[in-house]
Amino acid sequence: xxxxxxxxxxxxxxxxxxxxxxxxxxxxTQRGGLRLHRSLLLSMVMRxxxxxxxxxxxxxxxxxAQPTQEEPMDTSSSLEEQTGLxxxxxxxxxPALNSTELPPEEPDSAEEDSDSEIxxxxxxxxxxxxxxxxxxxxxxxxxFLPSKRARLEPGEERYAAPLGSCRAGAxxxxxxxxxxRVIPAF
Amino acid sequence: MIxxxxxxxxxxxxxxxxxxxxxxxxxxxxxRVVIFQQEPESKSQPQCRGEYNVYSTFxxxxxxxxYLKSLExxxxxxxxxxxxxxxxxxxxxxxxxxxxxxxxISERDKRPEGYNLKEEDGRYRDFNTVTTLxxxxxxPMDLMVEASPRRVFANAHTYHINSISVNSDCETYLSAxxxxxxxxxxxxxDRSFNIVDIKPANMEELTExxxxxEFHPNQCNTFVYSSSKGxxxxxxxxxxxxxxxxxxxxxxxxxxNNRSFFSEIISSISDVKFSxxxxxxxxRDYLSVKIWDLNMESRPVETYQVHEYLRSKLCSLYENxxxxxxxxxxxxxxxxxxxxxxxxxxxxxxxxxxxxxVTLEASRExxxxxxxxxxxxVSTGGKRKKDEISVDSLDFNKKxxxxxxxxxxxxxxxxxxxxLYIFQEKLN
Numbered sequence: 001x002x003x004x005x006x007x008x009x010x011x012x013x014x015x016x017x018x019x020x021x022x023x024x025x026x027x028x029t030q031r032g033g034l035r036l037h038r039s040l041l042l043s044m045v046m047r048x049x050x051x052x053x054x055x056x057x058x059x060x061x062x063x064x065a066q067p068t069q070e071e072p073m074d075t076s077s078s079l080e081e082q083t084g085l086x087x088x089x090x091x092x093x094x095p096a097l098n099s100t101e102l103p104p105e106e107p108d109s110a111e112e113d114s115d116s117e118i119x120x121x122x123x124x125x126x127x128x129x130x131x132x133x134x135x136x137x138x139x140x141x142x143x144f145l146p147s148k149r150a151r152l153e154p155g156e157e158r159y160a161a162p163l164g165s166c167r168a169g170a171x172x173x174x175x176x177x178x179x180x181r182v183i184p185a186f
Numbered sequence: 187m188i189x190x191x192x193x194x195x196x197x198x199x200x201x202x203x204x205x206x207x208x209x210x211x212x213x214x215x216x217x218r219v220v221i222f223q224q225e226p227e228s229k230s231q232p233q234c235r236g237e238y239n240v241y242s243t244f245x246x247x248x249x250x251x252x253y254l255k256s257l258e259x260x261x262x263x264x265x266x267x268x269x270x271x272x273x274x275x276x277x278x279x280x281x282x283x284x285x286x287x288x289x290x291i292s293e294r295d296k297r298p299e300g301y302n303l304k305e306e307d308g309r310y311r312d313f314n315t316v317t318t319l320x321x322x323x324x325x326p327m328d329l330m331v332e333a334s335p336r337r338v339f340a341n342a343h344t345y346h347i348n349s350i351s352v353n354s355d356c357e358t359y360l361s362a363x364x365x366x367x368x369x370x371x372x373x374x375x376d377r378s379f380n381i382v383d384i385k386p387a388n389m390e391e392l393t394e395x396x397x398x399x400e401f402h403p404n405q406c407n408t409f410v411y412s413s414s415k416g417x418x419x420x421x422x423x424x425x426x427x428x429x430x431x432x433x434x435x436x437x438x439x440x441x442x443n444n445r446s447f448f449s450e451i452i453s454s455i456s457d458v459k460f461s462x463x464x465x466x467x468x469x470r471d472y473l474s475v476k477i478w479d480l481n482m483e484s485r486p487v488e489t490y491q492v493h494e495y496l497r498s499k500l501c502s503l504y505e506n507x508x509x510x511x512x513x514x515x516x517x518x519x520x521x522x523x524x525x526x527x528x529x530x531x532x533x534x535x536x537x538x539x540x541x542x543x544v545t546l547e548a549s550r551e552x553x554x555x556x557x558x559x560x561x562x563x564v565s566t567g568g569k570r571k572k573d574e575i576s577v578d579s580l581d582f583n584k585k586x587x588x589x590x591x592x593x594x595x596x597x598x599x600x601x602x603x604x605x606l607y608i609f610q611e612k613l614n
Contacts, residue, residue: 012501016447019505032283033257036345036364037395037414037454038510044450045504052447 213263362399416453527586
C-alpha cells in the first residue's frame, strides 16, 4: 500500500470513527432508549475503522505516524478514555488484559520503539498500570456526560474482557470496553 | 388505478393486508391503527376492483414510561398481523417496542329499540307511565365499526420487539426482540414461553441480534429468525423447549471483494418472509433481496439487487443514517413476484419466472388516478439517458420501507413516509 493511499485510508478511518462516536452519543438521548441493534452495528463499524486505521498506520511507517498521533486522541478524548484510538503498538505486548497475540500485519513493530516511548500505549498496559481514573483535563469527559459505569443485569458480574480474543488482537479490548458502555441501559 | 390517503403528518410504520385482502391495516409512529376496507366491486364496472376507504381508526398504543430504567417507551406500531377470520369480527395483533395487543374489530349496523324501561336516549322512564309491554326490536343504524382491545400481552420483553407472527394453528403466536423470542397463547396474557434466547452471559461478547422472526405458513412447529449477521436459523419446536439449537442455518459466504467498513451493517437482514407455499423464504438486507429454498442452506437460490448503485455510497449513507434503514419485502399471492422498497419513493418488483424487474415510483407528481405507472430507471454509468435519474439526485429522505401485496389479487399497498399508495393491476 502506498503512503498516500495509506494516509487516505487512515483519514477515512478516523473520520468514520468520529462519526460513529457522535452517533453513539446521539442515540443515548433517542426516544425509546438505546437500540441494541444499532449500537451493535455502530460498534462493529468502529472496530473495523480502528483495525484499518492500525494496519494503515503500519504501512505508512514510523516517520509518518508521529504527526498524526495527537489528532486521534483529541477527537475521541472528549468522550471516554477507553474509546480513544490506540497509539502504535508496543513491540512486545505486555501481559495485557485482553490481547495475547500480535496481529499479523505488524512486522515493523520493532521500529516503533522510539515513538511509543513518547506517548502512552493505553491498550497494552499491564493490568495494574492501567487505571480507569481520568487523568487531567485533556482526557476528562465533559461535564454534561454521566460518569457512572454501565448497569449490570441481575446475575451478571463485572469482569475484564476475556483473554485470547483473537480478532485483531490489540484492538479487541477497546471494543469490548466500549460495548460495555454502549449497552448500559440493559 | 390509484387511491391515495395521507396520515395527518404521521409516519407509517407498518402495512398489512388481512387474509382475504378485503382489509388493509396501517400502523403509524403515533400509535394509531387505520384500517381500510375494499369496497365491493361495482356492478357497472365489474372489471375494476373496489377502492379502499377508511373503515376504522383507533389508538392502539400510547407512549409509556419505564420508571425503573428511566426510559420512554415509544408508541410507534412496529408490526400488525391479522388473525384468520373465524366469525363476523376481525382480529389483529399490533405491537410497539414492548407490548402486544389483540384488537377486535367488529361492525355494528343495528341497534335495539323499544325498551320498556328506558327512553331512546337512555334515560329511565317513570315506571308509572309504563302501561304496556313490548319486545325490543333491532332496527338498522349507520354502520359503526368498533375496535376494542381484547388482550394485552405485556412485560415479556426486555429489548425492543421487532416481529410478531401468528402460528398456523391460530392458537399461538411468537414475538421477537433483539435477543429473545417468546411464544404466546392468544388466550393467555400473563404467561409466555421463551423459545429462543441468544443473550450471551457477558454482554460484552454480544456479536449478533435477532432482526426478524416468522412462523412457517403451514407447519405449526417451524419458525425462522434472521440475525444482524445475515444468517437465518430455522427451528423446530418439537426438538426441545428452548430452540437455541437451530435445525437449519442459512448463510451465504461473504464475497471478499465487497469487504468494507460497512460490510456488517449491509449484511444485516431487515426482513424475512416465507413464501405462501412454505417452500421458500425471502430475506432483505440493505442492498439485495434473496430467495432461499428451505432445502438448501448453503446459499440462496436467487439474489436480486435492489439498488446496487448505492454500494459505492455507503460512507455517505452511513453518515446520514440511511444505512440503518430497515426495508421490508413481500411476496405476491402465487409467489411469482417479490417486491421491496428503495429511496426516492421508488419500489422494485422482481418477477422470478420471467427474470424481469421493474422500478416504479410512488409520488403525487408522477401519478394521477387511473393512470399507468411509468417504469423508472436510475442511471449508473457516466451518460444519463433521458428520463433517467442520476444516483446523486435521489432523495434519500423519501424512502419506502413498508410494502404489502394483496394475498389473492394484484393489488399492492406502498407506504411512503406519510402517505399510503394503493395500486391495482390494470385490467383490459
